[in-house]
Amino acid sequence: MHEPNSLILGIESSCDDTAVALVARDGTVAAALTQSQAEIHAQYGGVYPELASRAHAAEIIPTIRQTLAQIDAGPEHVRAIAVTRGPGLIGPLLVGLNAAEGLGLGWSKPVVGVNHLRGHLRSAELDGGNITYPAIVLLASGGHTLMAFMADAKSVEILGGTRDDSVGEAYDKVARMLGLGYPGGPAVDKLAKTGTPDITFPRPMIREGLEFSFSGLKSAVARLVEREPDVDKPTVAASFVAAAMDVLAAKCARALAEREAASLVVVGGVSASPQLRERTAEVCAAAGVDLALPSLKWSTDNGAMIALAGWDYLDMGLVPHLKPATRLSIEQF
Numbered sequence: 001m002h003e004p005n006s007l008i009l010g011i012e013s014s015c016d017d018t019a020v021a022l023v024a025r026d027g028t029v030a031a032a033l034t035q036s037q038a039e040i041h042a043q044y045g046g047v048y049p050e051l052a053s054r055a056h057a058a059e060i061i062p063t064i065r066q067t068l069a070q071i072d073a074g075p076e077h078v079r080a081i082a083v084t085r086g087p088g089l090i091g092p093l094l095v096g097l098n099a100a101e102g103l104g105l106g107w108s109k110p111v112v113g114v115n116h117l118r119g120h121l122r123s124a125e126l127d128g129g130n131i132t133y134p135a136i137v138l139l140a141s142g143g144h145t146l147m148a149f150m151a152d153a154k155s156v157e158i159l160g161g162t163r164d165d166s167v168g169e170a171y172d173k174v175a176r177m178l179g180l181g182y183p184g185g186p187a188v189d190k191l192a193k194t195g196t197p198d199i200t201f202p203r204p205m206i207r208e209g210l211e212f213s214f215s216g217l218k219s220a221v222a223r224l225v226e227r228e229p230d231v232d233k234p235t236v237a238a239s240f241v242a243a244a245m246d247v248l249a250a251k252c253a254r255a256l257a258e259r260e261a262a263s264l265v266v267v268g269g270v271s272a273s274p275q276l277r278e279r280t281a282e283v284c285a286a287a288g289v290d291l292a293l294p295s296l297k298w299s300t301d302n303g304a305m306i307a308l309a310g311w312d313y314l315d316m317g318l319v320p321h322l323k324p325a326t327r328l329s330i331e332q333f
Contacts, residue, residue: 010307013096014088021303031070053091082310085113086325119305141268142168160210195234197242272299
């Protein structure tokens with residue numbers, strides 16, 4: 001049984017997953033539950049914001065109750081409530097924030113608005129994971145692709161971001177071109193495993209700095225599929241993934257060469273990609289640094305990462321900020 005005030009209740013509702021977790025200060029996940037909306041949005045080939053908001057509204061309180069019931073926990077076990085305040089879709093964010101504020105009032109508990117990206121940073125330290133600092137961070141997801149330097153667990157310096165599409169967005173759009181459905185990332189990776197990378201797609205900005213660009217790669221795939229509708233889909237997927245991985249691996253290697261670091265941290269939904277895990281392991285072996293990855297279940301959006309980030313917010317004495325923000329930099333709290 002957990003001690004009183006020993007857990008933070010984390011709530012994540014920035015996009016299409018209603019996720020709740022109870023997490024101890026050391027990153028131990030006591031309970032967690034995620035309600036996916038993939039089936040709802042599959043027919044649209046992407047997230048339909050209004051339907052996402054309605055699904056969150058229907059699921060969030062039952063999900064919180066079920067999460068607490070997993071370990072027979074009550075308000076007395078909760079030190080605070082951490083909830084995603086952005087970046088994300090405004091409707092889903094408001095559902096999570098309103099639920100958190102209502103619980104905070106009813107339970108007389110502090111409520112902390114957490115930057116979703118800060119949550120991803122902490123995902124590699126859930127359930128016994130460890131990050132050695134200073135660290136280079138690659139955050140790759142459906143909404144973001146960026147490289148950062150962390151001197152310690154709470155300081156973040158952006159080294160480069162994407163000038164257009166995120167790598168996860170490119171994955172989803174290529175999946176749509178190939179008729180693979182939603183969510184697209186896992187489907188593209190799976191199909192790529194069955195093909196050979198025989199098509200030479202562009203590697204945008206691979207020799208330049210630490211910024212990213214994936215619109216050219218996405219457009220090259222679109223032009224090929226339009227020109228050759230009967231092209232072998234596994235070959236297209238394998239060639240696209242090879243190009244994307246070459247860019248990400250090159251940027252990681254360059255960042256490690258330019259900044260003194262003890263580890264490379266790879267987080268965000270795309271960190272679940274087996275190809276990315278394999279390539280970044282090779283980069284780290286060559287550079288002689290550690291590789292820190294979240295377990296697969298904590299790679300995509302989840303409540304546990306928000307809860308663990310919430311402990312940081314409490315420790316830093318930050319004033320609770322509960323205004324939703326569709327856009328937030330990773331440097332912001």
